Amino acid sequence: MDVKTPALIYDYANRGSLQDIILKKDIKLDWNFKWSMLNDLCRGMRYIHHSSIKYHGNLKSRNCVVDSRWVLKLTDFGLPNVYSNQNFSRTLNLSDLLWTAPEHLRQTTIRDQVIISIGSQTGDIYSFGIIMQEVIVRGTPFCMMGLSEEEIIGKIRKPPPLLRPSVSKTAAPPEYVNIMRDCWSEQPELRPSFDQLASMFKSLNGEKKVNIVDLMFKMIEQYTNNLEELVREKTEKLEEEKKKFEKLLSEMLPKTVAESLMSGESVPPEQFDMVTIYFSDIVGFTTISAFSSPIEVVTLLNDLYTMFDETINELRIGLHSGACVTGVVGLKMPRYCLFGDTVNTASRMESTSQAYRIHVSESCADILDEIGGYHLEFRGVTELKGKGMHKTFWLTGKDGFEKQLPEPFISEKNHGVDDQLIEQIKKIVAERQVQKLDEDVHQNEAKINSVPTISADTNYSFFGLKFIFYRKGKTNLSDYNNLFLKKNLFLAILTPSNLVNKSFNMAQI
DSSP: OOTTSOOOOOOOOTTOBHHHHHHOTTSOOOHHHHHHHHHHHHHHHHHHHTSTTOOOSSOOGGGEEEOTTSOEEEOSTTHHHHHHHTTOOOOOOGGGGGGSOHHHHTTOEEETTEEEOOOOHHHHHHHHHHHHHHHHHTSOTTTTSOOOHHHHHHHHHSOSSOOOOOOOGGGSOHHHHHHHHHHTOSSGGGSOOHHHHHHHHHHHTTTOOOOHHHHHHHHHHHHHHHHHHHHHHHHHHHHHHHHHHHHHHHHHSOHHHHHHHHTTOOOOOEEEEEEEEEEEEETTHHHHHHTSOHHHHHHHHHHHHHTGGGSGGGEEEEEEEEEEEEEEEOSSSOEEEEESHHHHHHHHHHHTSOBTOEEEEHHHHHHHHHHOOEEEEEEEEEEETTTEEEEEEEEEEETTOOOOOOOOBOOSSOSSOOHHHHHHHHHHHHHHHHHHHHHHHHHHGGGOOSOOEEETTSEEEETTEEEEEEBTTBOOGGGGTTGGGOTTOEEEEOOHHHHSSSEEEGGGO
16 A cells, blocks of 8 residues: 555444445334434444544434444544545535535535535534434435435425424334434524433433443344344245245146156156047137237137136047157256157147047047947048048047037138138228228328328228328329338228219318
8 A cells, every 4th residue: 555645444344334224124123223323323423523523524324334243333524624635525426415404505515516515513413313314214314205305405405494304203202203303403503412412312211321232232132033034034935936836837747747856856758558648729729810919819818728627618629549758858947748659640630620529539439438438429531641541539428418518610621710700800800900090190180281182093902991092292003012111101991972973182081
């Protein structure tokens, strides 16, 4: 270190500042704890006021620090003298002025974005009162006022009315509230001195002599209890999240597989000689998706799978029984996968099924016959893509199952949605397009200075509706290529009444 360079040496306080402790809601502060912090602050300021330093000048909760033994200590005092000896100006942030006494705030100046402020002993008393407000309500200065820093400082500098923090008498013992309000009196001479404050805080403790060691151990014990309570709460939240994860994993994977993954064990592949695989498809999903917005598709899927048992009849289903191999693929996002020709065949059974039908392979039908009680109807010999011709069956019911099933929908397209419904969907989409275009027209009405006369020959047909497109000064329809991308393009819907005239203007539409 250069001996010619002035430096400030600070003692590290590992508990942080008083403001840090105040704003940490995890630390529970009872009034013994708060009294101890304020009493330490009062004693420290009393020492400074009786020393050659005379006053602090920039007292705030951020330069009241707490060490490992929960003793509050003061810092940043005497800095005005250090700065003046070095011909430096002390730089303050605007937020630092929230602790500044009104009489000093009105004399504060800003030069070249540097805030220059002065201090006094009575100004320190005002700052102490603002710190008391922070301790009582456990919030920043004036936090309850709903004002910005600039607004607060402006109102304090230029009363009336006088602006002070609004603290309810029920927020603290009445004695603390009274002391706080005396400290931020508008008249500096009416504020108590730190000698008087020391006597007041002593009386708040019942005139008992303070045993520093006992108090320190009591505060450490309270802090330990706070930590134990915090750990307990965090542990409960962790257990809740763990249960949610285990439940989700059990729903995604077989129970034995989920248990193995949660215990950190590897899951080896398994081979099964006979399983029945179920494939299903939502009736008309491809068609509906083509005419729906992404949000509408997601909403549909969410509603369907939330009420799966009630919507089972809206599916196209395929079943096949045979051998397969299973395994877990992936570590961060594990997936339980099935492999083998049985999977492919089950998929073909679904794709060759029909709406509201359960399509069953011959091997699966044999198993159902063996179990008994299931009603099967021979469909015939069906061609399965890549598998050749196979006997297949419809599963039409079960003994004791009395729920009414929908009538099967026969369609060569096999999408389960008839042409009439498709036309209705197209009509809805067309209406949406018209509504969107109509909104665009209205948004651009203010830009139209004059209405040109146009010919009914320049028209377009779109979704069965007749439209006319025109641009001022343009009459050739070839000018309207990429019409949705052109600027200054306007659209009019032609109704049967205005199609009678060969020419018309916008006011007639």
